[in-house]
Each structure stands twice: as structure tokens, then as C-alpha cells.
Amino acid sequence: AQTVTQSQPEMSVQEAETVTLSCTYDTSESDYYLFWYKQPPSRQMILVIRQEAYKQQNATENRFSVNFQKAAKSFSLKISDSQLGDAAMYFCAYRRPGSTLGRLYFGRGTQLTVWP
């Protein structure tokens, strides 16, 4: 089975500051897909951002960006100008190439607290 590791069970950040959540993964493939999902207290998982391994440019979605280091198998999420609504559990996920079945492998999550 694929391994996705989120080494920070909990993180906290002051409102308006920047925080980076870490994710590493284990794979022998050269092409794959990576995702960050957010789960707020309301419980519904929401896609934050996705990255295709063959694209060297780091994905960006508004205040959310990733630092994708393919050689290091690292996929960290940076949240800029943190807002109270960013408080949530964040999950990193990996998908193998050629996987039309869409199976994802998730990390154990990082609980982000945002302080006013």
C-alpha cells in the first residue's frame, strides 16, 4: 500500500499569518497526482488544491499554494493570510498514475487551529 505521512498532528497559526503543513509520500512511480483536502468542523471534506507530478510548476489556489519537491517526495501546503475559517483538519492524499478507478491514499491529517 502507498504511504502518505503527515508528520504534524496539530498546527496553529495567528490570523493573517502564514502556515505550512507538511506531507511526504512513498512511491516508485514517476507520474502521479497529489491532493490536499480540508475537513472543517461541519465535517464535509472539501478539495483545496491538486498537483500533477509531471507539472513542475507549483499549484496555487488563491491563498493556498503548494511546495512540490518531487525528488524529496514532499508536498507541503502553504496557507497565506490565514483566516478563522481556515481552521480545519487537513488531509494530504496520493493517487497512482493510470488509476481511472480514482483510489486515493490519505495521510492521517493535521489539525489546524487559527487564533484571532
Next chain:
Amino acid sequence: DVKVTQSSRYLVKRTGEKVFLECVQDMDHENMFWYRQDPGLGLRLIYFSYDVKMKEKGDIPEGYSVSREKKERFSLILESASTNQTSMYLCASSLLGPNQPQHFGDGTRLSIL
């Protein structure tokens, strides 16, 4: 917007009961998934399905079965509920394709007494 609806937000059942968790999606997605979420363990895949009447085991299928009689509906069945199946259950769906995101329901918090 994609809507994935899980039949119950909270459910309490007794040991030994047969429990059905229902999931319906309204976007004609081929793939559907059932996960179990426990604190400190993240999401673990129980079963998934890529077509009507097709199913594949995930990482923790023991004690569970699934049914997909219609494309929009994917049911998770606890054949004989046990206390160690107390958990949060999440349903998701997606289109075929490796870059297609999964869309999740709100989850069912199941307690087995």
C-alpha cells in the same frame, strides 16, 4: 455543484444488528467510495465501486459489504455490527480519470452499543 448525500448524520445501533448506510450522488459519477475515519488514523478505504454491480475491496473490508444496484446509490452494510465498528463513515464519488477529485458527503457518525 456535486451533491453527495448520506442518509443519516448520526446513527445508534446495537451489537449484532444489520446496519445499512446509504449514499446517493447526483452527478452521474462512475466511482463511489466508502471510508472510515477514526482519530489519529485518517481515512481508511473500506470498499469502492467503479460501475453498477462492480465492487473492489479497500484496505479494511472485514465485517463490511457493499451494494451498488444503481449508478447513483452505494450502500455500506455492516452484516453484524460490533462495537469496534463505532466510527465516522464517509461516502465519496468521482468521475473516472486520475486527476478527478473525490466529492464527499457530510459523514455518518455511527455508534454501536
